[in-house]
Amino acid sequence: MILIGERINAGFKDIKNAIINKDGDVIKEWARKQTDANADYLDVNLGTASNKPEDLCWMIEMVQEEVDTTISIDNNKPVMLKEAMPVCKKPPLVNSTTAVEEKMNELFPIVAEHNASIIGLVMDEAGSPATTDKRIENAGKIIEKAMEFGLSPEQIFLDPIIMPLKFMQPQAKEILSAANQFQLFSDPPCHIVCGLTNISNGAKHKILINRVFLSMLIANGCDAAILNVLDEELINTILTAELIMDKEIYADSYIEAFQKK
Amino acid sequence: MEIPDVKEKWTSKINVVTLGATKPQGGTRSKTVTVGGETTLPFITFEGEIPYNPVISGFVADTVPDWPEVIKNAIGKEINSPVEWAQKSVQEYGVDLISLKMIGADPAGKDASPSDCAKVVEQVLKAVDVPLIIWGCGDDEKDNHVLPECSQAAKGENCLIGSAKESNYMTIVAICKADKHKIISEAPVDINIGKQVNILLQDADFDLKDVVMFQTTAALGYGFDYVYTIIERGRIAGLKGDNLMAAPQICDVAGETYRVKEAFSDDDVLPGWGKLEKRGPMWEAACAEGYLQAGADILIMTHPEAIKSVQNTIKSLM
Numbered sequence: 001m002i003l004i005g006e007r008i009n010a011g012f013k014d015i016k017n018a019i020i021n022k023d024g025d026v027i028k029e030w031a032r033k034q035t036d037a038n039a040d041y042l043d044v045n046l047g048t049a050s051n052k053p054e055d056l057c058w059m060i061e062m063v064q065e066e067v068d069t070t071i072s073i074d075n076n077k078p079v080m081l082k083e084a085m086p087v088c089k090k091p092p093l094v095n096s097t098t099a100v101e102e103k104m105n106e107l108f109p110i111v112a113e114h115n116a117s118i119i120g121l122v123m124d125e126a127g128s129p130a131t132t133d134k135r136i137e138n139a140g141k142i143i144e145k146a147m148e149f150g151l152s153p154e155q156i157f158l159d160p161i162i163m164p165l166k167f168m169q170p171q172a173k174e175i176l177s178a179a180n181q182f183q184l185f186s187d188p189p190c191h192i193v194c195g196l197t198n199i200s201n202g203a204k205h206k207i208l209i210n211r212v213f214l215s216m217l218i219a220n221g222c223d224a225a226i227l228n229v230l231d232e233e234l235i236n237t238i239l240t241a242e243l244i245m246d247k248e249i250y251a252d253s254y255i256e257a258f259q260k261k
Numbered sequence: 262m263e264i265p266d267v268k269e270k271w272t273s274k275i276n277v278v279t280l281g282a283t284k285p286q287g288g289t290r291s292k293t294v295t296v297g298g299e300t301t302l303p304f305i306t307f308e309g310e311i312p313y314n315p316v317i318s319g320f321v322a323d324t325v326p327d328w329p330e331v332i333k334n335a336i337g338k339e340i341n342s343p344v345e346w347a348q349k350s351v352q353e354y355g356v357d358l359i360s361l362k363m364i365g366a367d368p369a370g371k372d373a374s375p376s377d378c379a380k381v382v383e384q385v386l387k388a389v390d391v392p393l394i395i396w397g398c399g400d401d402e403k404d405n406h407v408l409p410e411c412s413q414a415a416k417g418e419n420c421l422i423g424s425a426k427e428s429n430y431m432t433i434v435a436i437c438k439a440d441k442h443k444i445i446s447e448a449p450v451d452i453n454i455g456k457q458v459n460i461l462l463q464d465a466d467f468d469l470k471d472v473v474m475f476q477t478t479a480a481l482g483y484g485f486d487y488v489y490t491i492i493e494r495g496r497i498a499g500l501k502g503d504n505l506m507a508a509p510q511i512c513d514v515a516g517e518t519y520r521v522k523e524a525f526s527d528d529d530v531l532p533g534w535g536k537l538e539k540r541g542p543m544w545e546a547a548c549a550e551g552y553l554q555a556g557a558d559i560l561i562m563t564h565p566e567a568i569k570s571v572q573n574t575i576k577s578l579m
Contacts, residue, residue, distance in 0.1 A: 154270075188270070249498050249506060251456035253464075257505060260463065 001238045001247075002041065002191065002224035004072050004093070005034030008063065010047025019049040019059065027059055028066040035067040037229040038261050041093050042067070045074035053083035060087045072226075078106045085114045094118040095226075096159065099138035100125055101145070108149040117155040119193055120146070122178070128161055130171070135160055135178035143185050153186040157193040157224055164201035165209060172199065172213065180220040192217075193224035210234060215241035223247075268308050271500035274300040275558075276470045276507050277313075278443060280358060281392025282419035287441070290418065291390035294358050296473075296558040297509035302496065303556050304578045314579050315553055316357035317571060318394055319350030320515035320563040323373065323381045324365035328519045331527070331538045335564055343381050344388040351389045354568045358392040360561045361385055362516070366398040366407045375406045379414040386415060394445075394511075394561075396423040405432050412436040421445055421511075424475055427458055434465040443471040445511060450477055450484065452491045459505045469508060473559065478512045480548045481521040488512075489555040496556035512552045515563035518545040542567040550574055 007030045010016040018026035034042055044059050060071050064087075072093040073084050081094060096119035097107045111118045120142035122135045129135045139158050146156050160178045163171035183189045199213045200206035211234055214225060218241040227234060236255055242248050251257065277298040282288025294316055301309025321343050325333065339345035343361065350356045361382065365373035382395060395411050397404030409432070412422055417440070424447035425433040437444050446462055448455035455474055463469055476492060479485045492510050499507035518524050524544040527537040534540060545567035549560045553574070562568050 249456050249494070249503065250453045251460055251505070252453070253457060253460045257460045257463070261504075 001218070001242060002193075003037075003039050003229050003235075003238075004041040004043050004193070004224060004226040005030075005037070005039035005069075005229045006043050006197075006226050007034055007228070007230075008042055008059065009045035009074065010049040011045065016047060016049045019046065019055055022058070024058075024062040024065070027062040031063040031066045031069065034229050035069045037235070038258065039069055039229045041070045041072040043072040043074045043095060043226055046080075051080075053080050056080055056084045057087045060084060064089055076103070076107065078110060081107070081110050085110060085116065088114075088116075091116040093157065096121050097142070098123050099141040101141075104142065104145045108146060108151065111155065112149045112151055115155075117157060117191075118146075118151075119157040119159050121159045121161055123161055128163070130174070132174045132177040132181070135174070136181055139178070139182055139185065143190065153188055153190045157191040158182045159193050159195065162194050162196065162198040162213075164203070165199050165213070166201065166203045176216055176220045179217060179222050183221040189221070191224050192222045193226065194222055196225050196227045207231070207234075211237045214238060215244075218242060218245060218247075269301070269305075271300055271309060273500055273502040273504075273507065274298060274310075275496065275499050275509055276472075278471065278473055278509050280394075280419055280421050280443060282417060282441075286419070287417040288419055289386065289390070290392055292392075293419070294392050299496075300500065302493075302500070303554055306579075311579070313558075314575055315558050315560065317549075317568055317575075318358045318360040318511075318559055318561045319347065319354060319356035319568075320362070320513075320561050321347045321350060321359050321385065322362045322364045323378060324371055326364060326516075326519070329525045329527070329537060329541065332519055332525075332541050332564060335538075335542070335566070344384050347385045347389045351391055354565050355572065356391070356562075356568065358394060358559075359385065359389055360394040360396065360513075362396040363398050363407055363411070366400075366403055368398075368400055368403050370398075372403075375410040378407050379410040382411045382414040386418060392420065393418060394421040394423060394559075395442075396445075401426070401429050405429060408433065409436045412440045412442055415442070416440040419443065421473060423447065425458060425462060427454065427461065430458060430461050431465060434462060434467045437471075438467065443473065445473050445475045446508070447475045447477065450479070450487050450491065452476070452494055455491070455495065456505050459508065463505070469504065472508045474506075474508045474510045475513070476510070478514060478517045478552070480514070480517040480544065481523060485548065485551065489551060492552065492555040492557060509558035510556060511559040511561070512549070512557045513561045514545055514549045514552065515561050518548055542570070546570040546574075553578075 070090045071088045074095040122138035160175045200209040275297045279295040281290040281293040298312040339349045347359045363378045365371040397407045420442045422442045423445035446458045479488045495506045542564040549571045
């Protein structure tokens with residue numbers, strides 16, 4: 001599973017303050033903690049703290065001063081990306097585009113130029129899709145357009161768009177079904193990613209809902225997630241689900257082995 | 262229309278393991294042997310790199326193995342002396358390294374003492390200049406005494422010591438760290454235990470980059486099928502980024518071939534099966550070549566004709 005650490009996001013108060021006060025230590029601390037927990041990517045999000053490219057670049061630099069984990073730039077504005085992409089030491093993961101033609105035409109050339117990857121949210125001008133079919137239609141648009149710009153399936157992370165269980169209960173089934181069918185687009189398939197915590201928005205038993213839904217997503221081909229990598233039980237759920245799906249070879253100490261990785 | 266590129270893309274590679282130490286490296290070998298480093302499945306050179314050829318290790322034992330006369334005769338009188346047997350294997354058969362097994366230490370057999378075994382190691386090291394693989398007799402309790410002395414006798418020679426299992430790995434790790442050797446991690450035709458042993462070695466602070474995996478070996482039927490599948494699956498896992506399964510792999514073809522009745526009974530017992538003189542080495546060669554295809558990096562072999570045949574196969578495929 002490709003683990004994308006969600007914590008360096010100005011949606012969290014400490015990060016927002018760090019950006020405003022240019023306190024690099026807070027960013028570095030979260031970069032270190034998430035890397036030690038085996039994050040493959042670190043999501044970096046300016047949120048509402050700033051809209052200046054130099055602030056985004058500063059965040060990336062702070063992360064890279066501490067760790068060499070690959071960056072996921074959580075921003076979809078070409079002006080920001082053009083500045084931030086060259087700062088990344090490894091080809092980053094851009095979070096994200098939609099299936100809107102204009103957006104893809106702006107973002108894919110930048111991604112291709114830097115040999116980076118990009119998350120494709122399967123929504124279009126009409127907004128979030130309500131059905132499996134609509135999700136697949138939008139995914140098809142993203143893949144077709146990505147191919148035009150010479151991106152390989154491995155550079156595309158399709159996001160089926162997770163909706164809150166509490167408010168849109170019938171959606172969960174549609175999401176799982178869509179993820180399952182995303183695997184059929186190509187061989188090797190695109191990555192399938194999810195912003196996990198949306199599923200438990202507003203719910204009382206958030207932690208449990210996250211864990212159960214993620215294991216169901218894994219059973220339907222999901223191989224990447226933006227999540228709290230420090231939630232040990234959530235990570236153990238992933239490891240176990242992947243064994244059940246025969247993605248990894250079983251060994252009695254599989255959890256201990258991951259922790260020591 | 263452009264034909265799509267359907268080549269398999271692997272993300273990782275098999276560990277590179279070098280055996281033997283020359284004088285500047287603290288040993289007395291005149292050459293070292295390196296295996297591993299593949300970024301693709303066996304012989305699929307257009308999909309990745311195969312930097313080192315698979316190698317053949319000559320089977321040598323401290324005691325004459327319980328093999329059919331015709332097989333022993335093919336090796337000649339040298340089979341009675343581990344020193345001469347090792348020399349003949351290197352000089353005449355052109356093997357890349359020697360695999361020395363202490364069959365004689367078996368408590369149910371000759372029950373040779375650990376110090377006698379260590380002497381054999383010393384003598385063979387003096388007699389040949391290629392790297393050495395050193396095995397106990399297979400009895401855990403006895404090997405816990407035999408292997409430390411053998412390891413000590415070969416200190417600094419960067420040998421491959423066999424083998425670490427779930428039951429004895431702590432001893433093997435300790436001696437290999439102390440005497441600077443590498444480890445064979447063994448599992449009984451079980452990929453899950455194979456991975457578990459590697460986790461245990463890692464927990465014991467032994468670098469998995471100094472490990473070669475051994476799934477025992479089978480020379481017939483389902484056993485062959487299981488081992489083949491495990492070797493292949495291990496290789497694929499290693500290529501996909503499972504660091505716990507990225508070790509090169511070894512097969513004891515000689516040690517197993519002449520234990521199956523089809524490869525040790527002559528045609529008076531198996532009418533219609535042809536003369537054992539030919540069938541034996543053919544069986545050994547076919548078994549070895551099967552494992553090459555599965556992904557084995559080191560093949561332990563004995564019959565000169567079988568060795569020659571597999572050497573030619575490797576040459577023609579690489």
